[in-house]
Amino acid sequence: MVTGGGHLTAVPAVAFRSVTKAFGPVEVLHGVTFDIGSGEIHALIGENGAGKSTLMKILGGYQPQSSGEIVLDGQPVTFRSSREAEAQGVVLIHQEFNLADDLSVAQNVFLGRELGGALLDDTGMNRQAQAALARLDVQLDPRMRVRDLSVPQKQLVEIAKALSRNARVLVMDEPTATLTRRETDVLFALIRRLRDDGVTVLYISHKLDEVQALADAVTVLRDGAVVFSGPAAGRTPHDLANLMVGRELEEMFPDKGRPTRTEALHVGGLDVPGWAHDITFTLQAGEVLGFAGLVGAGRTELFEGLLGLRRHTVRQVRVAGRPTRIDSPGRAARAGVVYLSEDRKGKGLLVNALLRPNLTLMTLQQYARPLLDIRAETRALERAVTTYGVRTGRLDVPASALSGGNQQKLALARILEVDPDVIVLDEPTRGVDVGAKREIYLLIQALAQAGKGVIVISSELTELLGLCQRLLVVREGRVAGDLSGDELTEQEVIQYATGLKARAPALEAAPR
Ligand SMILES: Nc1ncnc2c1ncn2[C@@H]1O[C@H](COP(=O)(O)OP(=O)(O)OP(=O)(O)O)[C@@H](O)[C@H]1O
Ligand SMILES: [Mg+2]
Known part of the structure; x- marks a missing residue:
């Protein structure tokens, strides 16, 4: 043997x-x-x-x-x-x-x-x-x-x-x-x-x-x-x-910035039947807010509901202070909220289409004046490829020709094309190599510093702890813990995620 x-x-x-x-x-x-x-x-x-x-x-x-x-x-x-x-x-x-x-x-x-x-x-x-x-x-x-x-x-x-x-x-x-x-x-x-x-x-x-x-x-x-x-x-x-x-790598996580006192997103009383119940939270501009929890806790479904991809009811949504109704990702994007799906093949990229339309799909109006402005689109693609380090031999290939990690970078570049107020990233570094991971962390930090509100859903706890100023722990479709400062430890998150600890009902989450 x-x-x-x-x-x-x-x-x-x-x-x-x-x-x-x-x-x-x-x-x-x-x-x-x-x-x-x-x-x-x-x-x-x-x-x-x-x-x-x-x-x-x-x-x-x-x-x-x-x-x-x-x-x-x-x-x-x-x-x-x-x-x-x-x-x-x-x-x-x-x-x-x-x-x-x-x-x-x-x-x-x-x-x-x-x-x-x-x-x-x-x-x-x-x-x-x-x-x-x-x-x-x-x-x-x-x-x-x-x-x-x-x-x-x-x-x-x-x-x-x-x-x-x-x-x-x-x-x-x-x-x-x-x-x-x-x-x-x-x-x-x-x-x-x-x-x-x-x-x-x-x-x-x-x-x-x-x-x-x-x-x-x-x-x-x-x-x-x-x-x-x-x-x-x-x-x-x-x-x-x-x-x-092929070189010495630097520190993985950049310094965490500070949230401002300006509200970027408020969600009140969100229900996604079978998945999430009475979810209430507020995200500040400049904040990187993480959603932790076990796989199956309902984090993805919660945001799919919020974005109108699943049946849901919600008492109130405000984006940058404006009461808003979101019932599709397109409307959400126009209201200033973009979502990077965890499933880039199923719901993210059109793998058989070229890189160019994949990048500009969400912002087509911007490039249609009145005919589609291919040259502007190509410039946007060149810019995105450099900014996000998408590695590709050529630009005129379908998205399926990119390696897995590079598809992820393209998906990220695409949602940022709309210049949103709020960015929701579901497993943003899945399949991404260590070097590129760090680049994505820097990018997230830069977005927050530029005054965006960023939400990160990740099953990698080290990533959430290294990146986020605050973590909401989701358990069985409810927010079980709200951690910041010294509470941001693996121990704490696991205790809330598994139900060993539960938070006292906060004012925000009070019954209707
Ligand atoms: N069908 C294709 N047509 C053109 N180029 C392709 C095709 N498939 C892969 N490539 C290119 O081959 C190179 C290697 O890709 P590959 O998918 O093997 O990378 P990888 O090491 O698996 O990366 P990752 O960690 O991102 O999954 C990449 O530059 C990719 O763009
Ligand atoms: Mg691969």
């Missing part, structure tokens, strides 16, 4: 030999060569756009390399499709989910290899899907439509789907980006069990503490080339970050 150390077998499970990949004239992988030991957990890290997902899609048979070779257990292989790769035990869990929205959870788990003959064995598939989810400690009705799942639930279904395929080489592209710590712990335990059963796991993550905790070996890609490949032991998250960016 192969144990933790990896590299005990002479023949690597996977070997990349001078793999290159070009999209049109742009080469994004330049002769990538490294080995993955059989039965090891091998982390692949690198900045946004470094080429991690591209390399893994090549391994998984989703796209061909331009040149070079992939060697599996000593045998050169060519996969013309993901089906061929799966037949050899190479299974990929996608960064951007690859689920069919209109099918049920069970149908997705079994997609392409349904049980039963002419008649599908739905009962059997439901039962086995439930068992696959139970391994992940997930309670989910396998008959539910994927469309109706939350983003973390989709992620868990995606993982269950891959696990039920009996992988020999399992590739996970940022599987924990949307998971809570508890879900992550369950997943890690499972990954270690798989490793002990001889499965080789390739693991992509921007969470470098996870990489340190989990990986036997690590490979660092920088701009499409390998800059390090070797044992992970003794490498701190800080070392890994420096390897990724």
Whole structure:
């Protein structure tokens, strides 16, 4: 049996030999060569756009390399499709989910290899899907439509789907980006069990503490080339970050500014049936206000309600002091409130459209005079690409050609095009590399300093604590805690999030 150390077998499970990949004239992988030991957990890290997902899609048979070779257990292989790769035990869990929205959870788990003959064995598939989810400690009705799942639930279904395929080489592209710590712990335990059963796991993550905790070996890609490949032991998250960016990183969080006494947003008595109850809060201009809580606590749904994306009732909304009715994201934007959705694929970007319309979609009127002013749009895109550090070879590509983290930056650039008073960011740094994360933190701080009110929803507690002047902790659809100053500690947040502590009913939240 192969144990933790990896590299005990002479023949690597996977070997990349001078793999290159070009999209049109742009080469994004330049002769990538490294080995993955059989039965090891091998982390692949690198900045946004470094080429991690591209390399893994090549391994998984989703796209061909331009040149070079992939060697599996000593045998050169060519996969013309993901089906061929799966037949050899190479299974990929996608960064951007690859689920069919209109099918049920069970149908997705079994997609392409349904049980039963002419008649599908739905009962059997439901039962086995439930068992696959139970391994992940997930309670989910396998008959539910994927469309109706939350983003973390989709992620868990995606993982269950891959696990039920009996992988020999399992590739996970940022599987924990949307998971809570508890879900992550369950997943890690499972990954270690798989490793002990001889499965080789390739693991992509921007969470470098996870990489340190989990990986036997690590490979660092920088701009499409390998800059390090070797044992992970003794490498701190800080070392890994420096390897990724090729220089010493500065302090992660900028200094917190101070809120003004001017009200940016007031929400009174918001109800989102099934999700949020009697939510009342005030955001000051210049304030960075965080919403903490466990995944499923209703934070996203609360704001989807406020923005008119879900059925809701509300007693009062004021934006910059003006009583306002918001019943759609478009109206909200005109009233000065913009929202960055946590689900950039489902509700954020039009992945098949070009970067330009994606950026200016919300502000089209501005560019229509009377015909769409393509040149002004292009200038806006050039500006946004520089300001937010969107890494792309060319500007005339669809959003789907951007790496995951760079799509996130584009989504952020888009909502800021409207010059809002209030900015609501749901998981703003999901999938974003350490360097770019810091840039987004600086940007958030700069927005607050410019007098905007900023709301951040994040499942990364360190991020909320490092960034926000005040935190509202949501538990079961209600504001359970309101923390600032010295109370801003992990301990406090967890106690409120889990119900160990509850706040005395504040005046603001008094019954109607
Ligand atoms: N279909 C495509 N057409 C053109 N360029 C592409 C395409 N897919 C990826 N690229 C480019 O290849 C480069 C590598 O992208 P990739 O998605 O592999 O990055 P990544 O390392 O996974 O980044 P992230 O951490 O943001 O997920 C990027 O510059 C990206 O824009
Ligand atoms: Mg990627």
